[in-house]
Amino acid sequence: MLAFLALILFSFGNLVAVSSLNDEGVALRSFKEYLKEDPEGSLNNWNYSDETPCSWNGITCKDQRVVSVSIPKKKLSGFLSPSLGSLSELRHLNLRNNMLFGTLPSELSKAQGLQSLVLYGNSFAGTLPFEIGNLQYLQTLDFSQNFFNGSLPESLIQCKRLRNLELSHNNFSGSLPNGFGKNLVSLEKLDLSFNDFSGSIPGDLGYLSHLQGTVDLSHNIFNGSIPASLGNLPEKVYIDLTYNKLSGPIPQNGALINRGPTAFIGNPGLCGPPLKNLCSSDSEASSPSSIPYLPSNYPPQGGGKVSGRGLSKGAIIAIIVGDLIGICVIGLLFSYCYSRICHCGKKKDEDGYGFEKGGKGRKDCLCFTKGESETLSENVEQYDLVPLDAQVAFDLDELLKASAFVLGKSGIGIVYKVVLEDGLTLAVRRLGEGGSQRFKEFQTEVEAIGKLRHPNIVTLRAYYWSVDEKLLIYDFIPNGNLATAIHGKPGMVTFTPLSWSTRLKIMKGVAKGIVYLHEYSPKKYVHGDLKPSNILLGHDMEPKISDFGLGRLANIAGGSPTLQSNRVASENPQRGQQSSSASEAATFTSASSFGSYYQAPEAFKVVKPSQKWDVYSYGMILLEMLTGRTPLVQVGNSEMDLVHWMQLCIEEKKPVSDVLDPNLAQDADREEEMIAVLKIAMACTQTSPERRPSMRHVLDALERLQVSSH
The missing domain is CATH 1.10.510.10 (Transferase(Phosphotransferase) domain 1)
Known part of the structure; x- marks a missing residue:
């Protein structure tokens, strides 16, 4: 009887404890119960004995109502409870970088005041529920790096306040919803990369006038032509269309003008500038937007016949002769420049480098020495340009013919901005001219660098070694360095x-x-x-660290490193080994x-x-x-x-x-x-x-x- 009475009292105590927790606390406890694992004990203080959940880890309240649930990077594993939808004042849900799985419950859309929904870096799967369109106050939707699949629901376009839509690295498929661009006009960031989206790119994306940074549609299976309306996007926006199945001429208007070929690679069917493959006359005629600079009255009326106002036969001959003369002059200039290449080791400028400078030295003919090592040392092997990346599509000859702009100079050599004939822009650092006996050591170091890949570290793409020339070739970073960004x-x-x-x-x-x-x-x-001077800034001001281990590489190459850090043991094998890139503004500022x-x-x-x-x-x-x-x-x-x-x-x-x-x-x-x-x-x-x-x-x-x- 005493034992039975104790059991009744214990149960009654539990009922009192449960009843003391408000409805929102009960809903959050349900969320906890749906979890399989909480290895770090992040939710240990989620107790039934509390009156409200406002003191619980990860919970933020306003006027005793839950407005935010934020539990990122806690290794939580399990399903997402539908009960979160009952939190009527919920504004922010952030569960990124956990190990949650299962489908997204449609009941979540009952929290209609949600402004940010961040589930980045989990293992959610299945399709997005149609009810997601009920979240009409939603501003940030980040489902990147999950396993969601299927088409985007048509209802998504009802979320007209969306500013950030990030769906990269999932298995989404199908076409984008009709009216995607016309309805989501508040978008500032759009990342749909690494999915299986198909169909044509909607022409109404040109309505997204608030976009910033990179519009990433890469690594999908979009097909058809690039809509000319994309040129209506802000000019500073970088449009990444790589690795799709797009075809036809690349429009040359607005934000699409002057984009390098790297924005379009992986689409064999595309043609026209800035790519090397020219468009056929048929495709050009079918797409006027691919012919950017013709006046509005071109071609002349009259079925293509030359009218009285057209060019005379003599004028046409004069143009052809002029073109031939121009080609000859250009050939002579290239011949002269190449002769400078061959004599760079014998006749150098006042800086000790084989560049022929003009004006203030900002634009130069790139005169790297080539082949001279054979005459200087029979024991040193002559090496060609060595790519460290499968996507390197240029060779040494293309590099030698490129235009170069001096970006900066230090005791470890000069950094150049180099523009290849196809428009690809690189950064090239020239190291010392000695060190002929240390190629294997240099090769080991530089190839270790080439394996490093991170969005915030400058990438080494290729290198070149000879007795007379050591070159490091990197991605070109366009927005200068942090020192300039802070101080001007x-x-x-x-x-x-x-x-x-x-x-x-x-x-x-x-x-x-x-x-x-x-x-x-x-x-x-x-x-x-x-x-700050070796933190470079990319297209969207994303930082990229450079000058990593440069002193050691220069020492091996036979230069005389004068970095401020030369008191650091440059020969220490534990020392970092990432070299530098360059930016459009001088990397070497005051x-x-x-x-x-x-x-x-x-x-x-x-x-x-x-x-x-x-x-x-x-x-x-x-x-x-x-x-x-x-x-x-x-x-x-x-x-x-x-x-x-x-x-x-x-x-x-x-x-x-x-x-x-x-x-x-x-x-x-x-x-x-x-x-x-x-x-x-x-x-x-x-x-x-x-x-x-x-x-x-x-x-x-x-x-x-x-x-x-x-």
Whole structure:
């Protein structure tokens, strides 16, 4: 009887506990019960004994109502509970980078106030429910890197407030819904890459006038012609159509003009500029948009006959003769330039390099030496251009004939922007001219570099070695470097300061690149010379780290490296080995003169580099981006480095507005985020390396910051 009474009392206690939790708490408990695993115990404090779930991990409330469920990167495994749809005030659901699976429950659409739905990096499958169109306040939909399949529901176009639609790396198929472009006119980011979308590209995509960065339709099976209306997109938008089944002439208007061939490769049926394969006359006639610069009254009326206003026979002959003379002149120029190539090793310019300069030296005939090593040393083998990427489609001869623009010069040589005849743009760094006995060592180092692939690290595509010439060929990065983006440069007519959102994006991208080097690269590399001047900025301001291990490569090549970090043991095999690329603005800005200030204090005392060196350098970069100041700060009549200046400001309790870059005043509503990043920066720049966090912890802190800001 006593045991029975105790059981009744225990059950009654449980009922009281359950009844004390409100309906939203019960719904979230159902979410937890649908999970199979929670290895990190992220939901351990989700208790029935609480009155509301507002104190639970990952839950944010407003007026005691749940408005956000954010539990990213916690290795949660299981199904997604339909009960989340009963959270009537839910605005943000973020479950990215977990191990959730199953289908997307249609009941989720009952939370009609949802503004962001982020399920990136899970294992969801099945089709999207038609009810998703009920989420008419949705602004961000990110289902990338899952296993969703089937066509997009027609109802998706009812989500007219959508600004970010990211569906890459799934198994979606079929055509895009009718009215996709006309209805989703608020889109700022569109990524449909790596799916099986088919059919023609909708012509109404030209209505998406708010798009930014890259519109990525690559790696699908879209067919038919490229609609000329895509030219109506903002001119700064990069349109990636690679690896589809598109055909016909490439329109030459608006945002499609002056795009390099890399935007169209993998579509054998495409023709016309900027590709090498010319269009047939039939296809050209059927697509007027592929003929960009003809006046509106062309061709002349009258069935193609030459009227009285047409060209006379004599004029036509004169044009032909003029063309022949022009071709001869061009041939002579190429012959002269090639002769310079053959004599570069004998007659060099004042910089000691075989480039024939003209004007201010901005545009040059690219005169690399070729073949001379055979006469200089019978024991050294002559090597051709060695590709490190299967997509390299150019050879040494094409490189030799290309136009070159000087981007920057340092003690490790000159970096050039090189434009091939087909429009492909590369960055070429010339190293030293000695080191004839160390080819195998150079080959081992440079081919290890070529295997590294990460979106935030500059990619090495090919290299060339001879006794007289050592070349490293990289992707060309178009938007300059971070030093210029922060401070501008002398002579810059207009300077647009980076917004806080862009700075935060760059901070996070650089952190991802360093984490890759530290944890996922084959030898867990150390960069050792991280600074703003070797962080380049891509099309959408995505950061790309360069100058990785350049000192060691230059040493092997016989150059005389003069990097600020030459106190680092360049011969240490644990040293990072990614070399640099170049950008359209000079990579070597005045900021590089502050290189030593980015080095950790212990780098002056010890030989073997450690990953904590990179952490210190990264912290310095954060301080520079936060304050807008150079690493050396003028204080009265004296100077101090940026770290000590920041410590002084903290000790003197100066207002935050006195510390932050004045250009960030427009983002004053995000001051809390800036202060959080400032704390991260100060942790990274601790004098003792043991007290600095790892780059993995830094990246996790930044990602949590971005999640909370949403």
